[in-house]
Amino acid sequence: MTKSFGDLSILKNLSLDVSSKEFVSVLGSSGSGKTTLLRLIAGFDSPDSGEISISGKTVASADVFVAAQARKVGYVPQDAALFPHLNVFENIAFGLKGLSKEAKVSRVRTLLDLVQMSAFESSDSSSLSGGQKHRVALARALAPEPELILLDEPFSALDAELRGRIRDDVREVLDKTGSTTILVTHDQEEALSIADRVALLRDGNFAQIGNPREIYSSPVDLGVATFLGDSVIVAGVIESGKVVTSLGKLTPLNSSAEGSRGKVAIRPENFYLQPDLNGDSTVVGRQFFGHDAVVDVQTPKQLIRARSSGPFAPEIGMKVTVWVRGAVNFYPEK
Amino acid sequence: MALVVSVSAVVLGSIQAWVAVRSNLPGRKIFSVLAALPLAIPSYVAAYAWIAVVPTFSGFFAAWLLLTVGTAPLVYLAVSAALVRFDAGTEEVAQSLGATRFQVFRKVTWPNIRTAAISGGLLSALYVLSDFGAVSIVRYDTFTRAIYNAYRASFDRNQAAALALVLVLVTVLVLYFESKARGQKFAVGKIANRLGRTDLGPWKTPMFLLLVVLAAVSLLIPLGSLTLWSIQGFAGTDWTQVLEALSNSVLLAVSGGLVTSIAAMTIAVVTIRHRFRVASVLERSVWLTHATPGIVVALSLVFFSNQVAPWIYQTTWLLLIAYLALFLPNALAAVSTPIRQSPKALDEVSSSLGLSAMQTLRKVVLPIAGPGIFAATTLVILTVLKELPATLLLRPTGMETLATRLWTETTVAAFSSAAPYALLLVVLAGFPAWLLNRAIRKDLEPMEMERYQ
Numbered sequence: 001m002t003k004s005f006g007d008l009s010i011l012k013n014l015s016l017d018v019s020s021k022e023f024v025s026v027l028g029s030s031g032s033g034k035t036t037l038l039r040l041i042a043g044f045d046s047p048d049s050g051e052i053s054i055s056g057k058t059v060a061s062a063d064v065f066v067a068a069q070a071r072k073v074g075y076v077p078q079d080a081a082l083f084p085h086l087n088v089f090e091n092i093a094f095g096l097k098g099l100s101k102e103a104k105v106s107r108v109r110t111l112l113d114l115v116q117m118s119a120f121e122s123s124d125s126s127s128l129s130g131g132q133k134h135r136v137a138l139a140r141a142l143a144p145e146p147e148l149i150l151l152d153e154p155f156s157a158l159d160a161e162l163r164g165r166i167r168d169d170v171r172e173v174l175d176k177t178g179s180t181t182i183l184v185t186h187d188q189e190e191a192l193s194i195a196d197r198v199a200l201l202r203d204g205n206f207a208q209i210g211n212p213r214e215i216y217s218s219p220v221d222l223g224v225a226t227f228l229g230d231s232v233i234v235a236g237v238i239e240s241g242k243v244v245t246s247l248g249k250l251t252p253l254n255s256s257a258e259g260s261r262g263k264v265a266i267r268p269e270n271f272y273l274q275p276d277l278n279g280d281s282t283v284v285g286r287q288f289f290g291h292d293a294v295v296d297v298q299t300p301k302q303l304i305r306a307r308s309s310g311p312f313a314p315e316i317g318m319k320v321t322v323w324v325r326g327a328v329n330f331y332p333e334k
Numbered sequence: 335m336a337l338v339v340s341v342s343a344v345v346l347g348s349i350q351a352w353v354a355v356r357s358n359l360p361g362r363k364i365f366s367v368l369a370a371l372p373l374a375i376p377s378y379v380a381a382y383a384w385i386a387v388v389p390t391f392s393g394f395f396a397a398w399l400l401l402t403v404g405t406a407p408l409v410y411l412a413v414s415a416a417l418v419r420f421d422a423g424t425e426e427v428a429q430s431l432g433a434t435r436f437q438v439f440r441k442v443t444w445p446n447i448r449t450a451a452i453s454g455g456l457l458s459a460l461y462v463l464s465d466f467g468a469v470s471i472v473r474y475d476t477f478t479r480a481i482y483n484a485y486r487a488s489f490d491r492n493q494a495a496a497l498a499l500v501l502v503l504v505t506v507l508v509l510y511f512e513s514k515a516r517g518q519k520f521a522v523g524k525i526a527n528r529l530g531r532t533d534l535g536p537w538k539t540p541m542f543l544l545l546v547v548l549a550a551v552s553l554l555i556p557l558g559s560l561t562l563w564s565i566q567g568f569a570g571t572d573w574t575q576v577l578e579a580l581s582n583s584v585l586l587a588v589s590g591g592l593v594t595s596i597a598a599m600t601i602a603v604v605t606i607r608h609r610f611r612v613a614s615v616l617e618r619s620v621w622l623t624h625a626t627p628g629i630v631v632a633l634s635l636v637f638f639s640n641q642v643a644p645w646i647y648q649t650t651w652l653l654l655i656a657y658l659a660l661f662l663p664n665a666l667a668a669v670s671t672p673i674r675q676s677p678k679a680l681d682e683v684s685s686s687l688g689l690s691a692m693q694t695l696r697k698v699v700l701p702i703a704g705p706g707i708f709a710a711t712t713l714v715i716l717t718v719l720k721e722l723p724a725t726l727l728l729r730p731t732g733m734e735t736l737a738t739r740l741w742t743e744t745t746v747a748a749f750s751s752a753a754p755y756a757l758l759l760v761v762l763a764g765f766p767a768w769l770l771n772r773a774i775r776k777d778l779e780p781m782e783m784e785r786y787q
């Protein structure tokens with residue numbers, strides 16, 4: 001589908017298929033259109049052209065528009081947006097309709113239990129912590145048993161430690177309920193760690209869709225390679241099946257014509273720094289993070305950044321020989 | 335008159351604001367309450383109270399004094415809000431960079447409060463242009479009084495209409511400058527936590543005296559006079575008349591206030607919840623209130639009913655229409671704040687949970703905005719209760735309200751019989767409105783930021 005605001009085109013003819021019970025995260029930098037995408041699916045906005053269908057039923061197209069309240073799409077906004085005038089129980093029960101009182105109570109209790117918030121049933125929504133609010137918001141979205149759950153950067157407001165824990169819990173809850181989920185985020189760690197598949201949104205279109213490992217280890221182009229984690233870009237040329245670069249002869253993952261020139265992207269963790277008194281490279285910088293360290297190395301041709309296990313990272317001034325482990329992605333010049 | 339009053343109001347209001355927020359004057363907390371309190375006394379009540387003690391209190395000086403102390407609070411509120419937001423740390427930085435006290439004021443402090451001071455001054459000018467009761471009671475001819483007299487004396491509608499037109503033009507001109515002044519927004523930061531207080535030194539005593547005199551002129555004398563005359567006239571008061579005026583006032587105020595609030599609420603819900611670009615329209619419409627003084631609205635409704643709908647002339651309906659026209663912009667501003675407070679995300683969550691727009695309005699927007707809407711409605715009711723010129727011109731024959739009774743008794747110098755009406759107006763309308771206004775102002779700003787960043 002396509003969507004523009006005035007002259008600004010946000011989504012350009014993009015397409016995404018999500019299977020039942022699948023968890024897909026849409027990863028994009030701010031302004032890439034990921035929230036717009038979510039709002040279109042939820043029904044808060046309509047696409048300029050194209051079609052959205054949920055469980056085989058078309059909800060938006062040139063001549064159909066199903067309003068948000070009739071789409072059965074659960075929505076967890078960025079700031080949780082709990083109803084401030086209702087308590088936890090009432091928030092979760094908000095979307096439950098046509099149930100007897102007992103059925104309603106039992107449904108809400110089940111959900112409270114699922115998100116581990118049973119103790120807060122009658123708490124005021126404003127008294128909850130950030131993580132608790134998100135648990136309640138998730139339970140509220142799950143309550144009417146929606147066909148699809150949308151999560152809009154749900155963890156970005158939480159602090160780092162809490163984020164990881166809530167992320168795992170949310171994934172677990174969604175697995176238990178067998179929900180189909182789309183999450184949008186700008187946090188690549190979040191996107192890669194939680195989802196079955198990642199769709200990388202760039203310039204209004206998906207640059208790459210695939211499982212997290214695939215996306216990380218085989219980026220389709222240099223742009224994706226540098227957007228997703230650090231990469232060292234080195235020029236190279238294909239000679240008898242190998243890429244010849246200033247860092248040595250490397251094995252390309254993809255086959256390219258003999259003699260073609262291009263660039264390879266190497267992940268910092270794929271470098272191996274061998275301490276070597278006669279090495280041609282020197283360690284010029286080091287940032288220590290505890291579990292690992294980032295080391296800047298001046299090679300004869302260029303400065304590279306390598307990741308090294310924290311305690312064993314070489315000292316500044318040390319002579320090393322740089323090796324590249326495993327195969328690399330080669331991107332021929334156009 | 336508008337020019338002179340606005341200048342003196344800016345000077346007084348700014349001094350009061352600075353002393354309350356930034357100086358170490360003893361008793362500044364009390365002075366800060368006293369500085370805003372004159373807003374609780376409708377200006378025509380203050381005029382009555384003064385003339386009841388000093389029978390010769392009339393003319394330019396009297397009008398200037400009344401309107402200056404009556405409108406200085408507008409400047410005071412604007413400037414003290416700007417001062418509270420202004421980080422005194424920047425003054426200290428300027429001093430550490432070698433600027434003298436005076437340079438600091440001129441180059442750092444003043445640019446930050448200038449917008450507020452000028453905007454407050456222009457509000458004061460607008461108030462003067464539209465004021466009818468006070469200038470009439472002290473017999474100083476401004477546009478509003480001239481319009482009324484032209485209309486009353488000869489039923490000469492053309493002259494009154496011409497005067498009204500000129501008044502509206504002048505007002506629109508002032509409004510234009512006011513909106514321009516406000517356009518240059520000063521940085522609205524969060525409330526600065528470090529407020530350096532300046533030692534007044536030798537200025538302490540004169541400043542203290544100035545504020546005491548100001549409090550006496552703006553509060554002590556009017557309120558004292560009201561109380562004295564009320565006690566004096568107590569025995570001779572015709573209580574059935576008072577009760578009748580009271581019940582008429584309450585009836586008109588409640589119905590006028592409700593009609594206006596409901597209309598405002600409908601407009602606010604439709605525009606805000608359905609994402610029309612209304613912020614500027616709303617703001618503009620608020621100042622439309624000032625552009626059309628009560629007397630002008632009343633006069634145009636007289637013309638309207640004579641030409642188009644004679645059956646409505648001198649009925650309560652026409653009066654309600656006048657209140658609607660006069661106070662809708664105010665009511666709109668008051669109700670849209672709470673309605674805007676319920677964030678759009680809640681609407682979206684609600685509709686994703688299967689609720690229709692009407693259900694969302696009922697179950698989400700109104701419960702959250704409820705207390706705010708209630709306060710706003712009460713405020714409109716109290717404002718209608720105090721209204722004088724439109725009520726005076728448009729009321730059904732024989733219908734008397736607190737305001738019109740006060741007016742009639744004062745114009746014939748029957749001060750003791752006017753006293754109970756004046757007292758009731760201050761106690762029932764002025765003071766509660768002042769309290770409510772203060773509570774609303776205090777509540778809304780920090781809450782909006784804290785709860786829904």
